[in-house]
Amino acid sequence: MSHLLFEPITLRGLTVRNRVWVPPMCQYSANTEDGVPAAWHLVHYGGLARGGAGAVIVEATGVTPEGRISNRDLGLWNDEQRDAFAPIVDFMHSQGAAAGIQLAHAGRKASTWPEWGAEKSGARSVDEGGWQTVAPSPIAFPDLADPKELTAAEIVETVAAFAASARRAADAGFDLVEIHAAHGYLLHEFLSPLSNVRTDSYGGSLENRARFLLETVDAVRAEVGDDFPVLVRLSATDWTDGGLTGDDTVEVSRLLKAHGVDLIDVSTGANVPAQIPVGPGYQVRFAEQIRSGAELPTAAVGLITDPFQAEQILATGQADVVLLGREMLRDPHFPVRAEKELRREYGYVPAAYHRAFA
Ligand SMILES: Cc1cc2nc3c(=O)[nH]c(=O)nc-3n(C[C@H](O)[C@H](O)[C@H](O)COP(=O)(O)O)c2cc1C
Numbered sequence: 001m002s003h004l005l006f007e008p009i010t011l012r013g014l015t016v017r018n019r020v021w022v023p024p025m026c027q028y029s030a031n032t033e034d035g036v037p038a039a040w041h042l043v044h045y046g047g048l049a050r051g052g053a054g055a056v057i058v059e060a061t062g063v064t065p066e067g068r069i070s071n072r073d074l075g076l077w078n079d080e081q082r083d084a085f086a087p088i089v090d091f092m093h094s095q096g097a098a099a100g101i102q103l104a105h106a107g108r109k110a111s112t113w114p115e116w117g118a119e120k121s122g123a124r125s126v127d128e129g130g131w132q133t134v135a136p137s138p139i140a141f142p143d144l145a146d147p148k149e150l151t152a153a154e155i156v157e158t159v160a161a162f163a164a165s166a167r168r169a170a171d172a173g174f175d176l177v178e179i180h181a182a183h184g185y186l187l188h189e190f191l192s193p194l195s196n197v198r199t200d201s202y203g204g205s206l207e208n209r210a211r212f213l214l215e216t217v218d219a220v221r222a223e224v225g226d227d228f229p230v231l232v233r234l235s236a237t238d239w240t241d242g243g244l245t246g247d248d249t250v251e252v253s254r255l256l257k258a259h260g261v262d263l264i265d266v267s268t269g270a271n272v273p274a275q276i277p278v279g280p281g282y283q284v285r286f287a288e289q290i291r292s293g294a295e296l297p298t299a300a301v302g303l304i305t306d307p308f309q310a311e312q313i314l315a316t317g318q319a320d321v322v323l324l325g326r327e328m329l330r331d332p333h334f335p336v337r338a339e340k341e342l343r344r345e346y347g348y349v350p351a352a353y354h355r356a357f358a
Contacts, residue, residue, distance in 0.1 A: 003342050004314035005307070009054070009321065011262045011297070013227030014175050016098045018054040019314060020335050023265065023301050023323035024102035024178065024233075026059045028072040028114035035062060035075025036084045045088055048328060049097035052335030052348025054321075056097050058085075060104035060180055063161040066131050067105030067186070070114035070124070076103065077161065082168035089173035095350065100176040101169050102233065103162055103220075107186030108135035108147035108195070135189050136196040136203065136212075142273055155202060155212055158186070163219035170224050176262075177224065178231040179216055184271035187213045188235050191252060192271045194243045210252050217259045231299075232256055233265040236286035239274035246286050250293035263297040264290050265323065278302075281309060288318040299323050307338035 006018045029040040041058075048056045062068035062075040075081050085101075092099040111130035113120045123144045124130030134154065135147035150158070166177050181187035189195040190212045196203050202211050213232070220230055236249040253264050266287040269276050276282075283302035291298040300319035304310050305327045313319050328334055336348045346357050 001343070003311055005311050005322070005338060005342065006347070009297075011176070011229035014098060014229050016054040017096055018052075018335065019321045020052075020054055020310060020338060021299065021321050021323050022048050022053045022056040022328050023299075023325045024057045024059045024180070025325055025329070026069065026073065026115070028070055028116060030072045030074055033071045034080070035065070035068065035073060035077070036081050037074055037088055038084075041074070042088050042091060045099075046091045046095065047332045049092035049095035049099075050350055051328070051332035052339070053097050053328065054335075055100050055176065056092055057100035057102055057176075057178055057323075058174075060102050060106070060185075061165070063103050063105055063165040064158070066110060066134065067107075067158075067161070069106045069110060070112050070118075071129065072114040072117070076101070076165040076168050079168065082172045085169075085172040085174070093173070096348075098175040099173065100178055100231070101174050102178040102180050103165050103169070104180035105158060105162070105186040106133075107184075107189045108133050108139070108141050109144060109184055110134075111145065135186070136198050139195055139197070141184060149198075152200060152202070155215075159212070159215045159219045162216045163223045166220040167223040170228060176229040176231060177220060178233055178265060179213070179220065180233050181213050182233040182235040182265075182267045182270070184235070187216065188271050191234075192238055192244050194238055194240060194272050206248055206251055207255070210255055213252075214255060214259050217256060217261055221260055229262040230260065231263045231265055232261050233267055234290075235268050235270060236266050236283070236290065237268050238271050239269050239276050240272050243272065246289045249286070250290055253290045253294035253296055257294055257296045261296070263299060263320065264294070265299040265301065266290055266319075267301055280305070281313065284313055284318050287313075291317070291319060297321070301325065307341045310338065311342060
């Protein structure tokens with residue numbers, strides 16, 4: 001029996017060994033406020049690579065200091081950060097995994113206390129060491145600070161910051177970048193009519209609301225060249241009347257395809273509080289909708305926890321890649337286990353561990 005989970009996949013000049021990947025997951029583990037990766041990141045990302053994942057996508061990494069969710073986030077706005085990523089990427093490569101990184105700007109959801117290890121939670125005011133947040137329009141996310149509306153000149157600067165971070169990612173050895181345009185962060189805020197009420201060329205029609213994202217994609221592509229995969233994570237629906245829908249996201253994905261994006265990582269929600277019908281594979285149907293509607297490879301994510309479930313998503317043509325987040329935190333060797341369960345082989349076991357599998 002053949003299994004797609006263990007089939008390589010090629011995106012531009014990159015061939016990834018399998019289709020079970022790790023999505024970006026914030027660790028809030030930078031040792032200081034400098035956004036530089038440290039020992040935790042080597043062990044964490046190195047461990048996920050050792051566990052057999054095809055690609056490991058490093059957490060949301062700020063393209064500017066103000067683009068961080070919290071002061072413990074990683075960053076890629078300077079060369080010190082780039083140089084600290086390089087040995088982590090090298091180790092991931094030594095384990096056979098492709099290394100990806102999610103480039104992010106948190107927009108109106110920036111300047112919060114880190115999710116753990118802080119005395120407080122939620123918004124972190126300027127007086128408490130936070131910073132002024134920015135957004136398409138001066139509309140706050142509930143319980144967070146009022147953002148400042150980005151000017152057109154600041155949009156141009158932010159596009160350049162994404163491009164400069166992509167350049168550093170490629171120089172650090174990363175094999176792919178993912179632009180974060182989901183979960184209510186800056187680029188999603190522009191896409192969604194619930195958070196973007198601008199009247200300039202970045203607001204109004206869907207095409208206008210997608211302009212910032214498309215300019216970012218073009219600027220990133222100009223830095224990384226033609227061989228380098230560029231992924232985009234989208235929230236396919238706002239799960240709210242008047243917000244983005246799956247059909248809108250197919251339209252956005254068609255535009256992204258025309259701008260050379262290689263794969264859409266299909267998540268949902270988090271731009272506004274909403275009732276989300278969370279359950280096994282609850283977002284997979286959107287990956288399928290975009291895959292067939294925009295004819296672009298997709299990654300499915302969200303409560304995929306079982307090898308057979310993962311294989312079925314691929315075998316039924318709903319997605320080209322599956323991303324397992326929390327399950328990979330519980331079991332970083334999930335790909336080893338999946339391979340054992342599905343085909344009784346141990347191809348992903350590191351040589352140093354072979355005696356445990358003899
Ligand atoms: C600890 C943690 C941190 C996360 N950080 C990010 C992030 O940096 N960027 C992002 O796009 N999604 C982030 N997510 C969402 C995951 O990438 C994934 O989409 C979500 O957990 C659903 O997949 P799962 O059910 O397999 O965990 C995070 C999730 C968790 C659990």
